[in-house]
Amino acid sequence: MKKYWKIIYNGIIPSNPVFVLLLGMCATLGTTSSAINGLMMGVATAAVLICSNAVISMLKNVIPDKVRIPAFIVIIATFVTALQLLINAYMPALNASLGIFIPLIVVNCILLGRAEAFASKNGVLASLCDGLGTGIGFTFALTLLGATRELLGTGSLFGFSIYPEDYGMLVFVLAPGAFIALGYLIALVNKLRKNI
Amino acid sequence: MLTYISIIITAIFINNIVFSQFLGICPFLGVSKKTSSALGMGAAVTFVITLATVVCWLIQYFILEPLGITFLQTIIFILVIAFLVQMLELIMKKVTPALYQALGVFLPLITTNCAVLGVAILVVQKGFNLMESLTYGIATSIGFTLALWIFSGIREQLALQHAPKAMRGIPLALICAGILAMAFMGFSGIKIG
Amino acid sequence: MKKLTSTLPNMVLSLGIITAFAGALLGAVYALTEEPIARQAKADRIAAISEVAPPFSNNPDADAATVTLDGADYTVYPAIKDGRLVGAAVMTSSMNGFGGEIDVMAGFDADGTLRDYRVIKHAETPGLGSKMELWFRDPAAARSVVGKNPSKTHFYVTKDKEQHGEIDAITAATISSRAFLESLRHAYDAYREYSLQNDGENLPKAI
Numbered sequence: 001m002k003k004y005w006k007i008i009y010n011g012i013i014p015s016n017p018v019f020v021l022l023l024g025m026c027a028t029l030g031t032t033s034s035a036i037n038g039l040m041m042g043v044a045t046a047a048v049l050i051c052s053n054a055v056i057s058m059l060k061n062v063i064p065d066k067v068r069i070p071a072f073i074v075i076i077a078t079f080v081t082a083l084q085l086l087i088n089a090y091m092p093a094l095n096a097s098l099g100i101f102i103p104l105i106v107v108n109c110i111l112l113g114r115a116e117a118f119a120s121k122n123g124v125l126a127s128l129c130d131g132l133g134t135g136i137g138f139t140f141a142l143t144l145l146g147a148t149r150e151l152l153g154t155g156s157l158f159g160f161s162i163y164p165e166d167y168g169m170l171v172f173v174l175a176p177g178a179f180i181a182l183g184y185l186i187a188l189v190n191k192l193r194k195n196i
Numbered sequence: 197m198l199t200y201i202s203i204i205i206t207a208i209f210i211n212n213i214v215f216s217q218f219l220g221i222c223p224f225l226g227v228s229k230k231t232s233s234a235l236g237m238g239a240a241v242t243f244v245i246t247l248a249t250v251v252c253w254l255i256q257y258f259i260l261e262p263l264g265i266t267f268l269q270t271i272i273f274i275l276v277i278a279f280l281v282q283m284l285e286l287i288m289k290k291v292t293p294a295l296y297q298a299l300g301v302f303l304p305l306i307t308t309n310c311a312v313l314g315v316a317i318l319v320v321q322k323g324f325n326l327m328e329s330l331t332y333g334i335a336t337s338i339g340f341t342l343a344l345w346i347f348s349g350i351r352e353q354l355a356l357q358h359a360p361k362a363m364r365g366i367p368l369a370l371i372c373a374g375i376l377a378m379a380f381m382g383f384s385g386i387k388i389g
Numbered sequence: 390m391k392k393l394t395s396t397l398p399n400m401v402l403s404l405g406i407i408t409a410f411a412g413a414l415l416g417a418v419y420a421l422t423e424e425p426i427a428r429q430a431k432a433d434r435i436a437a438i439s440e441v442a443p444p445f446s447n448n449p450d451a452d453a454a455t456v457t458l459d460g461a462d463y464t465v466y467p468a469i470k471d472g473r474l475v476g477a478a479v480m481t482s483s484m485n486g487f488g489g490e491i492d493v494m495a496g497f498d499a500d501g502t503l504r505d506y507r508v509i510k511h512a513e514t515p516g517l518g519s520k521m522e523l524w525f526r527d528p529a530a531a532r533s534v535v536g537k538n539p540s541k542t543h544f545y546v547t548k549d550k551e552q553h554g555e556i557d558a559i560t561a562a563t564i565s566s567r568a569f570l571e572s573l574r575h576a577y578d579a580y581r582e583y584s585l586q587n588d589g590e591n592l593p594k595a596i
Contacts, residue, residue, distance in 0.1 A: 022366055025225060026310045030218035033515045059407070066395040067404050070278055073307075074404075077271035078411035082418045085267060089422035092429050096510065103270040103317055107310040109222055170561075173515050175216045176377035183370030191362040267419050271411065322489065384487070384564075 004129045011133025017110045018141035019189040024110040028142060029178040031101050035158045038146025039139060040094055044087070045105055046135025048079045052111055053131035055079075056119040063120075072115045073106070080105045110138060148181050149173060200331050207335035210384055213311055214343040215377040220311030224344060225369060227302065229355070234348035238341030240299040242334070244284065244306050245315050248277050249333030252316035253326055273316050278307045311340055347373060433509075434480075434494075441496025441505040442468040443476040454587075456579040463579035467587070474589040475499050480509070481576035486568040488512030491521075493569065495576035499584075501592045502538045503573065511565075518565025525556070525569065532557045534570070539577040539595040544570045553596075 017023045024045070031041040052075050056063075063071045084102050087095050095102065105111070114134055119127040147157055153173035155163040171177045213219050220241070227237040252273050260266045285303045288296040306312060315336050319329040350372050359368050393399045431450070438449050445468035453466050464480040476498045483491050492510040497503060508522045525534045531547065534556060545554030546566050558566035574595055581592045 022225065023222075025221035026218050029221060061392050062403050063407075064393045064395040064399045064403060067400045069307075070275070071404055071407050073274055073278055074271065074407055074411050077274050078415060081267065081270050081415055084270065085415075085418050085422040085426070089425035089429065092433070099512070100314060100317055100321070104219075104310045104314055106270055106274050107308045107313050109308055112308055170517070171378070174381070174517075175218070176374040176381065178218070179370045179374030179377055183367045183374065186370065187360075187362045187367035190367065194362070268412075268415060271415070 004125065007126055007129040008133035008136070011130060011135070012137040012140060016137040016141060016189075017134055018138060018145075019186055020193075021110075021113075022186075023113055024108045024138065025182075026104065027101050027108055028145065029182060031098055032142055032146035032149055032178065033173050034150045034154075035143055035147035037097055038142035038144075041098055041101060042135070042139025042142040044083060044098070044102065045108060045110070046131070046139055048076065048083055048105055049111055049114060049135045049138075050128060050131035051079045052076045053114055053119040053127040054124055056115045057122055057124045057127035060120050068116075068120065069112075072112060072120075076111050076115070077106045110134065145178075145182055145185060148185065149177055152181070153177060199328065203328060203331050204335040207332055208339040208342065209380065212339045212343055212380050213315075213336050214340060215373070215380040216384075217314070219314040220309055220340055223302075223305060223309055223311075224340075224347065224373075225366060226305075228344055228348040228351050228369075231345065231348045231352060233302075234344040235341070236299055237302045237305075238337070238344050240302040241306060241309065241311065241340055242337035243299075244277070244281060244303075244309075245312050245337040245340075246330070246333045247284070248273075248280055248312050249315055249319055249329050250326070251276055251280065253319060253324075253329045256320050269317070269320070270313075274307075274313055277312050277316070281307050311336070343376075347376065350376070437494040437507045437509060438466050438478040438496075441494055441507055442466065442478040443496070443498055443504060444468070444470065445475065446470050449478060454583060456582045458575065458578055458582065461575070463575060465579055465583040467583065473499075474584065474587060476504065477580050477583065479576040479579050481572045481579065483568040483572035483575070485564070485571060486511060486513055487518050487562070487564045488514065491565070491568050491572055493572045493576070495573055497577065497580045499590055500538065501540055501577060501580060501584075501590075502536060503534055503577075505535055506573070508569075513565045514562070517559065517562040520559050520562070521565060521569050524559050531555060534573060539574055540593040541596070543596055544574050544577075546570065 011017070015021055018028050027041055027045065032038040055075050056072060080103060087102065114130060118130045122130070149172045151157050151162060153168050153170055155161060155165045155168040172181055207213070211217060214221065214224050223237055223241070228234050255272060255276060256269065260269060260272065281303055288299070315333055319332055324332060351369055354368055354372065393403060435450055442449060447467070447469040449466035449468055452469070453464050456463050456465055466478040466480070467474055468476045468478070476496065478494055478496045481493050481495055489512050490510065491508065491513070494507045494509055495503060496505045506525070511519065511521070513519050513521070524532055527533055534544065543553045543555045545552035546556055546558035546563060547554045548558060548563060556570060577595050581594070584590055584592055
């Protein structure tokens with residue numbers, strides 16, 4: 001039991017996919033104009049990651065080494081497409097706000113990275129935990145970045161007004177703010193990690 | 197003609213793929229430490245994006261739509277891109293070993309470059325015809341190369357600076373990218389035609 | 390179980406089986422979601438129509454007609470009451486937004502006065518262009534387009550002096566505002582055309 005907790009924890013903090021491993025940057029920057037968008041994108045990616053990790057570790061022995069990358073891509077793309085259809089059917093508003101970044105989950109390096117580095121070498125339960133941990137870590141990072149940008153840019157948090165919008169620094173909602181906010185957040189995490 | 201000029205200017209400057217659409221960030225951060233490798237990556241990406249955009253466009257309108265299976269778009273496009281990259285690697289190895297020496301190392305990275313899949317999906321979403329898609333594909337990759345090239349020049353200088361420890365490397369690079377993105381925002385509002 | 394070796398039959402077989410499974414799974418999900426997706430799109434459309442069009446007793450979605458102006462198609466959802474055309478909702482768009490296409494559902498009274506609008510789809514900058522849903526119905530200053538008639542009011546931003554613009558653009562989002570107003574002008578033209586063809590009022594041209 002303890003082993004599984006360790007795997008989950010590892011994905012959230014010590015090897016957080018965004019702040020430490022610096023993976024999946026496109027989705028991180030592109031979908032975090034507000035906290036809720038970041039959260040939704042994180043959850044969507046985590047769902048695909050958990051499913052693909054589990055299936056890949058289940059099939060690891062029947063996939064010959066030389067074709068493992070195309071096989072992983074097919075598995076990941078299948079879950080992404082299924083997710084895309086489900087979102088279209090039941091949460092169309094989400095589709096409008098995340099846009100092209102939903103199909104682009106396929107090329108998120110986190111998914112292929114975890115498949116290659118973890119799921120193809122470990123058991124199903126451990127891979128599930130790894131997917132869960134990394135997924136939570138990714139969601140946490142995206143929500144934090146989204147919340148920072150929303151608060152600085154529009155003065156609200158998850159849509160609730162904290163201070164008047166007119167005092168917000170709009171640049172944080174726009175493209176340059178995404179880079180700058182993420183840069184400072186990673187620096188902050190670096191500082192905290194090295195001191196602990 | 198004006199449409200094409202407008203597509204080119206928009207894709208390179210106004211809606212630059214890196215600075216305003218956030219696609220292709222991984223290679224943008226990963227391969228921008230040296231100007232020479234940045235240009236190599238840019239050339240390889242240009243090659244693949246152009247080819248992939250055209251092939252995916254043909255597949256979308258001659259296979260997926262007639263068969264009514266457009267919901268398989270994502271999975272088919274990514275497989276086509278993976279296949280193209282693999283073929284390109286084999287052909288380059290055989291036919292132009294010199295070019296392969298220069299660009300070969302970047303090729304495997306390109307499959308998971310979201311700019312390639314992104315552009316292939318975007319041209320379908322925007323409803324471009326074949327010529328417009330081709331133009332958009334080439335212009336977008338020029339925009340990508342331009343961004344990578346400018347950025348690598350900045351990072352070569354950054355590497356020599358004494359920044360606070362926590363800021364070194366990626367954090368500082370991201371903040372510089374943000375400032376560059378602001379500069380690119382200056383292009384927005386340009387009206388063509 | 391021992392790991393399969395990378396022989397050609399093994400590779401082809403394993404990839405083939407995985408792809409077949411993937412195809413079957415996606416086919417199933419597609420069949421399952423096809424109907425809800427269509428229903429959702431229809432429900433959203435009908436909701437937008439009833440919000441912007443004048444009260445009607447017909448089924449505008451079923452009576453929809455396509456009007457082609459300058460090569461672009463606009464869908465007109467007529468509002469008919471007591472056998473008379475009392476207005477319409479028009480699905481209109483502009484390709485000149487800051488982030489590309491802006492789709493708007495615009496509702497008109499019989500005389501062409503804009504009743505209300507709903508922004509259906511846009512990719513404008515959050516916090517700037519994305520304000521259009523609220524900005525252009527704000528009664529403050531010269532922002533609101535609601536209750537104005539494109540044949541009497543110049544539906545252009547005040548900055549466009551040549552066109553005698555009378556509507557205040559969203560601060561720092563002139564491009565989005567121009568595109569939004571353009572979509573409304575198209576909608577009016579489409580409604581005018583529809584009204585002419587269907588024994589409605591003969592509306593004056595937009596100014």
